[in-house]
Amino acid sequence: MKLHRLAVATFLATAAMAAHAEITVSPMVGYHMFDNDKNIDDEAESSLALGYRVNPNVGLELRYGFANPTSKTSGAGDVRHEMATLDTYYRFNVENKLQPYVLIGGGLARGTGSGGAGYVEHTIANVAIGTFYEIYDNLAFRAELRGVEDMQESDHDGIASIGVTYSFGGAEPAAIAPAAVVAPVAVKVDGDDDKDGVLNSADKCPGTPTAVVVTADGCPKVLMETVSREMRVLFDTDKSIVKPEFNDEIEGVAKLLKEYPTATVEIQGHTDSRGSASYNDALSQRRADAIANVLVKNYGIAANRISTKGYGASQPVADNKTAEGRAKNRRSVAVAEGEVKVTVKK
Structure with a gap:
């Protein structure tokens, strides 16, 4: 239940922040290598990440991963393994097509199975390195290696994933042209050079004799x-x-x-x-x-x-x-x- 609440709350917060910003969706497939102490086989994993780019380099991401490994315990059957994390990443070389990144975050993991081959929700922390490779402006190939630490059991998992990242919203603001430099204008004070009582600006006959x-x-x-x-x-x-x-x-x-x-x-x-x-x-x-x-x-x-x-x-x-x-x-x-x-x- 905690895992579901974390996923929903994080999704709503991210969506609200991204109302007028760039958000990303990353479907990925990979291979989850479980710690031997879990006594379950390594297995393929599917995941989906919803992200929000704070700026071109920094982003937040909510990730949900699912695997269905087999327990090594005789007669225990398959195990349903789920993991939800909230991560932040930093992209390098954002002006290039190839953009390496580092990631850190945490969340919850849960494993359930038949015959007692399962475990309850545990708090986890994870770190990752990976790269984006832009195919189009809004589509990139993505590859990642992630390490997962179970904070209760001190287990260490590894996940290798590949997928794509689709971006939408958050159009770059139009370039603002530099303001034109306006030369200072000399202001001439209006006077009455011929002393006839009519200001120069309105005087159609300058130089009129003062006697007329x-x-x-x-x-x-x-x-x-x-x-x-x-x-x-x-x-x-x-x-x-x-x-x-x-x-x-x-x-x-x-x-x-x-x-x-x-x-x-x-x-x-x-x-x-x-x-x-x-x-x-x-x-x-x-x-x-x-x-x-x-x-x-x-x-x-x-x-x-x-x-x-x-x-x-x-x-x-x-x-x-x-x-x-x-x-x-x-x-x-x-x-x-x-x-x-x-x-x-x-």
């Missing part, structure tokens, strides 16, 4: 302002020829148009009240066109930036009943206008 107002992105705040220049040119009666004395007036408009590329100009032509309406309309248009030609030819202003319109005598600025008034009405006027960005100062 800036927006949230660090760029100068600008406003659009309208610039304009007026021109007034007078003409002789019934003429559309531009007189040299008005060149400065025309040049002033040309300068504004050149300085502000988006600026445009509208030139208006006018007459006094003498003559028919249709004639005056045509004359006023010629006067406006004459000013436009000067801007294009003499100052290189693009024609598409200039518009002209003749208003005839419809918009007098003076009394047409007097010579002085009529002279003021024979005119061309212009207003050049454009938008300019103005930086806002603090």
Whole structure:
């Protein structure tokens, strides 16, 4: 009964430990050489070992062996011999196929037979040497020589066995790649180099003068302002020829148009009240066109930036009943206008 309890308890403990580890099963056959004092013949033995590998070198093993020798006592018949041990072993050269080992352990042995040719359970100790030879990753040939000491009777048995060992579970953990070496990163402290109140990381216009107002992105705040220049040119009666004395007036408009590329100009032509309406309309248009030609030819202003319109005598600025008034009405006027960005100062 003790032998059975030892076998069951050891099996359960080993199975629990091996739930997530490598376990081994080793069926073996051999030859049991009994001590002469036992008075039984040597006999073939079968055994089964269940093992748990603590690590690649060290393992625990529960072994059960059975033999059916014949008693040397006349008329005693066969003897049933059983042995259960809990052993630990150490494997050498685990990186090679051939792996010698040494083993030590202990347990119980029991022999029973008919006619009184038997003995009760005895405590035993055993040592062994052997070797594994790996055939596959999970299958190995096994050979062993074991010595058994009966602690009560001081008997000495020997067992020579061969068999196979099958391993399962306990897959080797995946190799962990070495951690990548990360070079230290210099951390630059955010500042405000141009002292405009906007940090460098958000400043889209570095180097802004300190005297100007800036927006949230660090760029100068600008406003659009309208610039304009007026021109007034007078003409002789019934003429559309531009007189040299008005060149400065025309040049002033040309300068504004050149300085502000988006600026445009509208030139208006006018007459006094003498003559028919249709004639005056045509004359006023010629006067406006004459000013436009000067801007294009003499100052290189693009024609598409200039518009002209003749208003005839419809918009007098003076009394047409007097010579002085009529002279003021024979005119061309212009207003050049454009938008300019103005930086806002603090």
